[in-house]
Amino acid sequence: MNKLIFLFIFLFALSCTTKKDNKIEYPEFKIGVIADCQYCNCEPTDIRFYKESPARLQQAVDILNRQSLDYTVHLGDFIDKDFSSFDTIVPIWRSLKSENYHVLGNHDFSVADSLKPLVFEKMDIEDRYYSIVKNKWRFIVLDGNDLSVHGALTASKKQKTDSLFNLLADKNMPNIAPWNGGLSIAQLQWVEGELQQATENKERVGFYCHFPVLGISDRHNLWNYSQLLEIIDKYDCVKFYFNGHNHAGGYVEKNGVHYLNFKGMVDTKDTSSFATVTFQHDSLMVKGYGRELDRSLKIR
Numbered sequence: 001m002n003k004l005i006f007l008f009i010f011l012f013a014l015s016c017t018t019k020k021d022n023k024i025e026y027p028e029f030k031i032g033v034i035a036d037c038q039y040c041n042c043e044p045t046d047i048r049f050y051k052e053s054p055a056r057l058q059q060a061v062d063i064l065n066r067q068s069l070d071y072t073v074h075l076g077d078f079i080d081k082d083f084s085s086f087d088t089i090v091p092i093w094r095s096l097k098s099e100n101y102h103v104l105g106n107h108d109f110s111v112a113d114s115l116k117p118l119v120f121e122k123m124d125i126e127d128r129y130y131s132i133v134k135n136k137w138r139f140i141v142l143d144g145n146d147l148s149v150h151g152a153l154t155a156s157k158k159q160k161t162d163s164l165f166n167l168l169a170d171k172n173m174p175n176i177a178p179w180n181g182g183l184s185i186a187q188l189q190w191v192e193g194e195l196q197q198a199t200e201n202k203e204r205v206g207f208y209c210h211f212p213v214l215g216i217s218d219r220h221n222l223w224n225y226s227q228l229l230e231i232i233d234k235y236d237c238v239k240f241y242f243n244g245h246n247h248a249g250g251y252v253e254k255n256g257v258h259y260l261n262f263k264g265m266v267d268t269k270d271t272s273s274f275a276t277v278t279f280q281h282d283s284l285m286v287k288g289y290g291r292e293l294d295r296s297l298k299i300r
Contacts, residue, residue: 024202026281027135032064032072032098034274035244036264038107039089040080047247048266050080056265056272057092063289067276069098070134075244075262076105076144076210078123083111086122104128104143105210105244106179109150116153129187131194135279138198138237140191142209144222148181160184168223175221180211182223188231195235204299207232207241214241214259216250232257239299240284249273249292256300258284263291 039053064072074093079085093100102123109116120128128143145151147161161182168176183191198205212218213225213232222228232238233255240258247264263273272290286295 024136026137026204026279028278028280029070029135030067030276030278032060032067032069032096032274032276033075033242033262034060034072034265035075035262036077036105036247036266037074037089038077038080038264038266040082040085041088042080044269047268048080048264049269050266052269053266054088054092057089059272060265060274060289061092061096064274064276065095065097069276071099071101071132072096073101073139073141073208073242074103075208075242076103077107077244077264077266078102078105079110080107080266081110083115083118083122086119090122100124101132101141101208103141103208103210103244104145104151106145106148106150106181109145109148116151129190133203136203137279138194138201138203138205140194140205140207142183142191142207143187144183144209144211145181146184146187147223149178151181157184164223174219175225176223177219180220180223183228188227191228192231195231195237198237199235203237205235205238207238209241209243211245212241212243212250212259212261214252214254215246215261216248216252217246220246240297251295253297258297260286260295260297265290267291 037053037057040050042050102125130141132139147164152158152161164182211222212220213222213229238257242260244262246261247267249263250261252259265273273292274289275292276287278285282299284297288294
């Protein structure tokens with residue numbers, strides 16, 4: 001009897017050890033996040049203070065440069081309008097010590113049509129949508145201007161934009177507005193391929209996009225957000241979706257995915273908004289500055 005008890009204890013301990021060894025450990029690291037810097041040399045409105053953005057961005061860069069960050073991402077609308085606005089704001093951004101990435105926003109295309117193809121070089125963007133793979137995470141950067149009134153730059157994309165807009169316009173959806181945009185079929189297929197690759201590699205996944213797909217108000221959503229959500233819902237590897245565009249911010253959790261809308265830096269007379277996010281094995285720890293809130297988001 002004693003031998004049987006000893007054997008049971010030994011096998012139980014072995015199974016626990018084996019299970020622990022097979023568990024994937026995700027390393028801890030930290031990133032910076034900024035949304036809607038949206039600079040132009042323009043007079044303020046009641047809610048947006050465009051001329052304050054360079055100083056606010058500089059303050060954010062100074063704070064972020066004192067921390068050890070894997071990278072910093074801006075979630076779109078780097079400028080409000082005018083191609084010359086880049087000349088003021090880009091040098092500040094480039095003083096970041098960390099790697100840095102941009103997401104395309106609708107206002108980033110608020111320049112003369114002849115200058116729109118030059119936006120990508122100004123923002124150091126090689127591909128309109130792309131992924132960043134590091135630390136056992138795959139970060140999928142979407143282009144919500146792929147099909148849009150402002151960002152569709154080829155005849156083919158303009159035709160597909162018109163087709164998508166007209167298809168959805170009759171459904172009386174509040175997000176079918178010219179300041180939003182949509183994802184092409186090609187981009188949606190690319191997203192599915194990225195998620196399949198992440199699943200095979202046992203990577204966790206986070207999305208960056210300018211436009212929300214869920215939130216307290218759906219008037220800012222991607223035109224075809226429901227198609228993207230259908231894809232996301234199929235994959236357990238997806239843990240978050242970060243966006244800007246709705247400057248008021250917001251947060252929703254759905255099926256274990258954290259949909260976090262970061263507040264706009266350009267808004268309010270006296271405060272800024274940006275954040276760091278620390279990736280822990282079981283949590284995303286958001287440290288907000290200015291108007292941005294602190295959050296602890298559990299990873300399931």
